[in-house]
Amino acid sequence: MHKLIKIIGTVAVINIVARLLGFLREVAIGYKYGTSTMADAIAVAYTIPNFIYLVVGGALTTAFISVYHSSDSDKNYFVRKAFTSVLVTVLTIVVLIILLTDPILHVFFSELNPDNNRIVRNLFLWMMPSTIFLVLSTWMSGLLNLNGLFTLSSVAILIYNLLFVLIGFTFTSVFGPLSYGIGAFVAAVVMGGFLYVGLRKSQPYSFKPLFTKSPDVIRMWRIALPILLGGASLQFYFIIHRIVAAGLEPGVISSVNYASKLTGFPQAIMMTAVTTVIYPLLSKKEGEGDDKTIRSLYRKGMVYLVSLLVPVTVIAYIFAEPLVTLVFGYGNFTQESIDQTVPIFKVFALSMFFLASNTYITRFYYAKGNSVIPVLFSIINVFVVNLIVIYSLLGSFGASAIAYGTVFSSASNFVMLFIYAKMKWRL
Structure with a gap:
């Protein structure tokens, strides 16, 4: 266990730097554009590409890891088949979405004025192709983690965030908001190349496409589809926010x-480090039938989340204004922008523990081969509880109602996941 904690600590340190760089991108956007319509356009343009990257990439990678340990077929053969399946899937999705750009933007963001719509469209067409490399990078990171190469996959995220912020900020005076679209694309290509080279040097896998049928890939998709639906429902939080x-x-x-x-920063650091290391181990222990170790991992992880995120939540809520000012209060992020952001941030802070815990607990469901129940709970909470809270409070609390929806629905989701896991597996 000591070795596990040491690995998690190493990955956490790299992820802290990587997340800081990613967060610096938001600070740079705030510095240049504040809370203007230009800043709105950048946030909107990244919503759908990010949605696909996290949902499709996350689901296929999680399912791939689950099948990898239990597969009886040649590992190199399975890797080739899985890579081919992921590549064809993401290419198909991206091409279809690019062809349907205008109707998609109209359906999801019909309230945007013509000028904003033009900016969003141009940004979107730059950012959308980056999704191909982001999804493939997520899958390659999963393969690296399966082989114990956690550091390499974490460094790749660091490189991606560094390039994204450097290109976006440096060239914004030349290309305007479009610089962040260019940055997203270039950074994703470089990250994908970095991971590919790292894999080829460290492991003898072949990535030559292989289109023959495989029972393991079919099983991977059976696992992935419910996870994809669950991930999609969770990522719909952000699309609902934008709409x-x-x-x-x-x-x-x-x-x-x-x-x-700003709210997601501490929980992302914790959850990325813990799930990167623990989930491959969970899948292995589940395959071995080692329920004792699984329960031990679950309980220790929950203790870590409570001891770390509850104090962070209290600090974030009490010191919301100085924190927002310290992080964003520069350049065109004026006092008016601060006053607009602080009340929303205070409410969002209350959801930190619940969102992180939901992600953590769900990994145990996946390891147990149960991806249906988390999907059901997510759909109920994101599309029912969340929307009821938002539209019930919107007239009284304005934009803060969006954050209240996340708090109440994530708390409700946590209670459902926790109780079911306790009853079903005595976790």
Whole structure:
């Protein structure tokens, strides 16, 4: 266990730097554009590409890891088949979405004015192709983690965030908001190349496409589809944020984005480090039938989350204004922008523990081969509890109602997941 904690600590340190760089991108956008319509446009343009990257990439990678340990077929053969399946899937999705760009943007963001719509469209067409490399990078990172090469996959995220912020900030005076679209694409290509080279040097896998049928790949998809639906429902939090905020006054989209990113920073560091290391181990222990170790990992992880995130939540809530000012209060992020963002951030802070715990507990469901129940709970909470809370409070609390929806629905989801796991597996 000591060795496991040491590995988690190493991955956490790298992820802290990587996440800081990613967060610096939001700070740079705030510095240049504040909570203006330009900042809104950047946040909106990244919503759908990010949605696909996290949902499709996350689901296929999680399912791949689950099947890898239990597969009886040649590992190199399975890797080739899985890589081919992931590549064809993401290429098909991206091409279809690019062809349907205008109707998609109209359906999801119909409230945008013509100027914003033009900016969003141009940004979107730059950012969308980056999704191909992001999904493939997620899958390659999973393969590296299976082989114990956790550091390499974490460094790749660091490189991606560094390039994204450097290109976006450096060239914004030349290309305007479009620089962040260019940055997203270039950074994703470089990260994908870095991981590919690292894999080829460290492991003798072949990535030559292989289109023959494979029972293991079919099983991978059977596992992935429920996970994909569950991940999609969770990522719909952010799409709902954008859709509701688009109907409010200008600048609300970016204020909600800044507040949610600042809230997500500590939980992302914790969950990325823990799940990167623990999930491959969980899958292995489940395959061995080692329920004792699984229960031990579960309980220790929950203790870590409570001891780390509850104090962070209290600090974030009490010191919300100085924190927002310290992080974003530069350049065009004026006092007005601060006043608009602080109330939203305070409410979002209350969801930190619940969102992190939901991600953590769900990994144990996946390891147990149960991906249906988390999907059901997510759909109920994101699309029912969340929307009821938002539209019930919108008239009284304005943009903060969006954050309240996340708090109440994530707390409800946590209770459901926790109780079911306790009853079903005595976790």
